[in-house]
Amino acid sequence: MGESKYLYQRGFGNEFATEDPRCPGALPAGQNTPQKCPYGLYAEQLSGTAFTAPRKENQRSWLYRILPSVVHSSYTPILETYSISDWSKGLQNRSAIDEFAEETPDPNQMRWSPFPFPPSSLNVDFQQGIFTVSKAGDPSTRCGLAIHVYSCNSSMQNKALYNADGDYLIVPQHGALDVKTEFGRLTVVPGEIFIVQQGIKFSVSVDGNSRGYILETWGDHFQLPDLGPIGANGLANPRDFLTPVAWYEDIASSYTIVGKFQENWWSLVQDHSPFDVVAWHGNYAPYKYDLSCFMAINTVSYDHCDPSIFTVLTCPSNKKGTAIADFVIFPPRWSVAEKTFRPPYYHRNCMSEFMGLIRGTYEAKEEGFAPGGASLHPAMSAHGPDRACFEQASSAELVPARVGDDALAFMFETSLVMKTMKWTRKFQQPDYIKCWSGISKHFSQLKIN
Template sequence: MEKLAELKYMSGFGNEHSSEDPRCPGALPEGQNNPQVCPYGLYAEQLSGSAFTCPRSTNRRSWLYRILPSVCHKPFQPMAQGYLTHDWDETEPEPNQLRWKPFEIPPTSQRKLDFINGLHTLCGAGEPRSRNGLAIHVFTCNTSMINRCFYNSDGDFLIVPQQGKLLITTEFGRLLVEPNEICVIQQGMRFSVDVFGETRGYILEIYGVHFELPDLGPIGANGLANPRDFLVPVAWYEDRQVTEGYTVVNKYQGKLFAAQQNCSPFNVVAWHGNYTPYKYNLSNFMVINSVAFDHADPSIFTVLTAKSARPGVAIADFVIFPPRWAVASNTFRPPYYHRNCMSEFMGLIKGTYEAKEQGFLPGGASLHSMMTPHGPDAECFEKATTGKLKAERIAEGTMSFMFETSLSLAVTKWGLKACLDENYHKCWEPLKSHFNGKRN
């Protein structure tokens, strides 16, 4: 394997890119996508991420030039599901505030888990067959995927590593994704994950739509996540026969299936198109914040959005809370107490979240369901209402995030027992009335 430092990328979100492995110059056909004979005797294959008839602005496809087409495999067979599910009726609805302690990573000596075996579904809504909805998973793994890859027929994966770096090999090339970075593997793209020890993270899976950059509106041309900071892999291939069999795992209609083939699927010598995997470093996010008074809505921290058919309402938003300045005057600066018509799933990559300095830990999570009240704990409230206001840096050394959705999420059976913090509700019990009948 080449050194990780030698991995190369191209920049730009949703751009039309072209790439060929430098070992095969001229592998991209000139003037047409599917010549009678491709250079180097390669096969042409198109990967479509949208309907053929979508408008040009939303039409997503890439042409892959590969040693063998991806159709060269034996029939798919059902395989064990583990804790991956989209059965949202396996438990009764749970409206309470939920918080999870850091999800446990089993040591290698106890059990070897790769990325696929380490997938655990926490919650979700909708149905992949109707192409509408989402699922939230966590992954805990300790070993690399050996002679097997994964692809998702149901939707896109937004992967948020929290502990340990991931070397993700895709048909388009390789991506090194570390904590404080994210990676999106779009529907149908085959990939394999190498890890370098105990590894953990979060996944937002969306059905039927793709992630895009949010509109900026009155913000203007610059702000939030800039398109040029999104990185796409450069073509890389391996021409490798696997006599003992290579396993292709497919997630289809919420179930896992496996097929065997005798060669590596990462045999794409060249490609071009606008339907690719990509990664983004969260430290590149340009924060927009309140500079006068009051606490701005978290939507100003949106990195990526997956729009629904209703204007202004998302199937899912990926929102972050990065280091920033707090300068608002005469203002309760932490997140306000609120009830929301959206569902809010939060995770912590590193550091300490400002509104929950105790109990909400890196590698853990929380879920505040639709219209369930939530907000700062009692300790945070007291600090924020009695402390002297001055310009200060907040969230330094911290990165928390939110998967926000307009859907009402159901929690899985695994999610209601794994690492659940039974005492979460107690963080609000010390809140007391300050009402005295007199105006301040």
């Protein structure tokens, strides 16, 4: 979808080796830290796991850059932020805004209308437009996650950001993102996802209003789920993940670097571009994935499979088979189940389920759940199709049918209990619970076929 603009390398978790074509031979031969690197570059390692992590889990990359990352000013805290619930207030002191506080944990099912774009009177870039919706856990203990939305209308000018707390999985919903990273350049459009791991600097350019969702994890890195009896093929295939080819810029200009550290923003200034990596090799690098490449697995006989069959990426916890976070999509597909209620079944789950909509309408909630909005079903709070969906699906002729054409919904699922932020109240749909209030009783002592 956005593949042609820049050069990419294929594969998930590969040990890549790449250099900017303008500097052939920039990768040192035979060792990581020669006494003098080619072209007068500096060698710098970026470690995404502990040095002593097992080889199959160890993630690190060597960067060969014009100046090392340590050449910068001291960090200073950023106290100002925009208020999405009242954009007209512009920049405010975050420490004085109650709306950034957490709500008391709430078991109610929640749904939000589409989150707004910034007014044209404000220039809001990607980093300024990140707003936390819900979170659980603590980055200081490296266990947990946060769910954000972003809404922006301006490009980051001589500015980059990185996340010291964890990884970002970014899901654009409206507008393309043109991204510079230390590892190269990417274009990410709605229908694709972009993963940028802990510590990697990046900058986002946009053309007008842009909006989307972010899943931030504070534990392990994302990985492909095991396939078990599915076999070697299915779901997301490694070859469809794209990692950038090395690209650098040599700019001597004031550059602001914004870092997220323990859920607060800090900034520093340096006199050169952070995107000065001429060559790199390793297996720790940002990547993107086109969701239309997902090979859906579904039933061809009867009953509705659990949504885990639609898992694209997972971030595991220490408990086997249980995730800190799963990223799940509901792509266009055929439904052919016989003698079966085909939409998602009524359900109570020990996991928390946050859903977003990239485009179209979701099969079990055709009213009220709109692109750019979201819903949260807390752990053990019941949910499922609304009355209209149930009545229609219960009497529908069970012939092969397409599901979700021109639509794309996704779910962030976690084993943790989420707390929402107070600012989200303004966009909540207070009558969401009523979508189930009209469900009728059909019970009869006489058997109904």
